[in-house]
Amino acid sequence: MDAIEQTLADLVRQRLKALRTAQGLSLDQLSDRSHLSPSTISRVENGKRTLGLDVLVALARGLQVSIDALLEPGSDDDVVIRPSATFGPGVTTWELSRPTGSVHAVKQRIEPSRPIGTPKVHPGYDWFFVLSGTIRLTIGERVLLVQAGEAAEFDTMVPHLFQAEGGPAEIISIFDRDGHSAHLHTAD
Numbered sequence: 001m002d003a004i005e006q007t008l009a010d011l012v013r014q015r016l017k018a019l020r021t022a023q024g025l026s027l028d029q030l031s032d033r034s035h036l037s038p039s040t041i042s043r044v045e046n047g048k049r050t051l052g053l054d055v056l057v058a059l060a061r062g063l064q065v066s067i068d069a070l071l072e073p074g075s076d077d078d079v080v081i082r083p084s085a086t087f088g089p090g091v092t093t094w095e096l097s098r099p100t101g102s103v104h105a106v107k108q109r110i111e112p113s114r115p116i117g118t119p120k121v122h123p124g125y126d127w128f129f130v131l132s133g134t135i136r137l138t139i140g141e142r143v144l145l146v147q148a149g150e151a152a153e154f155d156t157m158v159p160h161l162f163q164a165e166g167g168p169a170e171i172i173s174i175f176d177r178d179g180h181s182a183h184l185h186t187a188d
Contacts, residue, residue, distance in 0.1 A: 009051055012070050017045040019063045034062030083107070090114025096172070104175045110135070110164040119159030124176050126160065127153040133169025137162045 020030050020041075027038035034041070036058050043049035044059070060067050083094035090113050096105040110133075119138060128135070129151040137144045138161045139154050145165060146152045154160060 008071070010047070012051055012056070013045055013047055015070055016041075016059055016063070019065060020045075023063065025063075030059070030062050034058040036062075106173050106175070107131075107170065108173065109168060109170050110162075111168050112164045112166065114163055116163055117161065119161040120156075121159050122156050124156050125153060126156050126173070126175065127151065128162075128171045128173040131170040131172060133167055134165040135162050135169050135171060136165040 020027075025033075027041050030036075030041055031038045036055065040049060040055070041059070044051065044055055049055070056067060056070060060070055083096055086093050086095075090111040092109040094107040096107055097103065128146075130146050130148050132148050134148070135146040135152075137146050137152055137154075138159075140158045140160075144152070146162075148169075
């Protein structure tokens with residue numbers, strides 16, 4: 001194995017262990033998901049077993065990530081993101097994450113003049129943090145005022161709508177693919 005292959009193998013091993021740990025999985029739990037023995041997983045993570053395609057496929061499936069996520073070498077373009085603003089009626093949006101990721105982070109400045117649409121429903125959960133101002137969050141029949149320094153998380157299968165209250169508000173939101181499509185590609 002040459003130096004480049006060894007570096008990639010070491011990176012994959014680090015990613016495997018980090019993903020397992022981040023998901024709170026023991027070796028036994030990942031074993032149940034991947035159909036590999038706990039000792040095989042441990043040997044892979046510690047560099048005592050070769051990284052074969054059969055093992056990588058099983059571990060990727062068990063960790064619910066793509067093989068690409070395990071094998072893609074790091075690059076300098078994933079460290080600093082320089083967002084540019086996009087403008088819509090009453091809202092300015094800055095994409096804070098790469099568009100190819102499974103999770104999307106955005107910053108939005110919402111004007112009180114933003115057109116009020118109808119409450120939306122989509123799979124998943126929404127999460128946002130108010131940087132400044134106040135957000136009027138309507139969830140079903142409830143209306144909540146979320147102030148600067150507060151966060152909101154809620155089931156998006158309940159009709160929901162948010163708007164700036166009393167002046168402009170800035171928020172950071174994190175969406176999965178469904179939430180990204182529902183909130184940033186359709187009118188609220």
